[in-house]
Amino acid sequence: MTKHVTAGRHEAATRIGLRRAAVVAVVWMAGLAACTAPTAEHGVRRALPTVTTAGAPVPAYAADPAAGARRYGEHCTACHGADGAGDGPLSAGLQPPPPDWTADDALQHRSPAVLFQAIRRGVLGSSMKRFDHLLDPPATWDVVFHVWQLRVEPEMLRRGARDYARDCAACHGTAGVPDATARTPSLVRPDWVRLTRSQLVDLLVRSHPESSARTAGTTDRGSDVAAIAEHLWSFLTTAPESSDPSAGVP
Numbered sequence: 001m002t003k004h005v006t007a008g009r010h011e012a013a014t015r016i017g018l019r020r021a022a023v024v025a026v027v028w029m030a031g032l033a034a035c036t037a038p039t040a041e042h043g044v045r046r047a048l049p050t051v052t053t054a055g056a057p058v059p060a061y062a063a064d065p066a067a068g069a070r071r072y073g074e075h076c077t078a079c080h081g082a083d084g085a086g087d088g089p090l091s092a093g094l095q096p097p098p099p100d101w102t103a104d105d106a107l108q109h110r111s112p113a114v115l116f117q118a119i120r121r122g123v124l125g126s127s128m129k130r131f132d133h134l135l136d137p138p139a140t141w142d143v144v145f146h147v148w149q150l151r152v153e154p155e156m157l158r159r160g161a162r163d164y165a166r167d168c169a170a171c172h173g174t175a176g177v178p179d180a181t182a183r184t185p186s187l188v189r190p191d192w193v194r195l196t197r198s199q200l201v202d203l204l205v206r207s208h209p210e211s212s213a214r215t216a217g218t219t220d221r222g223s224d225v226a227a228i229a230e231h232l233w234s235f236l237t238t239a240p241e242s243s244d245p246s247a248g249v250p
């Protein structure tokens with residue numbers, strides 16, 4: 001009996017220790033997220049929190065999809081098409097053909113990290129050559145997030161921003177960085193580039209089972225959680241329009 005109590009106390013102490021560590025980590029990440037750093041080619045960029053991943057690529061700076069769109073027009077449209085449908089003028093007869101990113105679930109089961117690697121290294125046995133000599137890592141992430149958002153309707157981004165502000169910001173912070181005193185994880189997470197869209201939605205629903213229950217009564221339960229997940233992706237980008245919850249939402 002006594003043993004149990006002691007064990008319980010020990011556990012509680014450990015838990016408090018962990019909480020304190022978490023708070024310290026959050027403060028530290030909040031500091032990092034707030035600081036900006038100049039990069040030689042890309043101007044002043046918001047630095048993302050540093051994460052350690054075993055070799056997998058993660059962005060160090062907030063990606064700029066608008067800059068990515070310009071580079072995409074320069075280097076990629078010829079094959080992939082302006083809208084990413086894979087129908088650019090050079091695409092005729094290519095075997096394998098460029099993917100159709102406008103297809104319904106095309107970018108549902110891929111991760112930004114997989115796109116990043118394809119762009120940097122090329123795809124063996126296809127006309128997709130490597131671009132690592134033309135695009136440095138920040139420029140590559142810009143292009144990745146341009147492609148990532150090709151199919152996302154602005155209306156969905158606005159809905160996600162609005163729902164996030166209403167349902168999540170109180171705990172996780174308006175920009176995904178919680179208050180220093182909160183015991184809530186930061187949602188500015190460069191390591192999430194290794195997740196597919198479906199996996200981020202799963203993570204969200206698993207962490208907050210009530211969020212799917214709450215939206216179950218609305219017209220499209222799936223897309224509400226998906227819209228919020230889109231907003232979480234935008235924490236890794238500069239996308240100012242998507243982080244303004246009041247922009248154009250009725």
Ligand code: HEC
Binds near residue numbers: 094119
């Ligand atoms: C000469 C034509 C051509 C050009 C130019 C080109 N691509 Fe590709 N790309 C392809 C083809 C073809 C594939 C399909 C390869 C396969 O399925 O094996 C592909 C595949 C890809 C993939 C992997 C697709 C996936 O869903 O995993 C990505 C990402 C990609 N391209 C991005 C780009 C970007 C970004 C640019 C410009 C910087 C670019 N490509 C330029 C032809 C091209």
Ligand code: HEC
Binds near residue numbers: 203
């Ligand atoms: C009442 C405070 C609160 C609200 C409101 C809230 N969260 Fe959380 N969230 C937390 C806490 C605390 C955790 C950590 C839970 C855990 O580790 O079990 C968490 C975890 C998460 C995670 C997992 C993070 C990780 O590292 O695995 C995601 C994603 C997330 N929340 C997103 C959201 C979104 C999106 C909303 C709005 C729909 C939301 N949360 C609303 C407190 C909150």
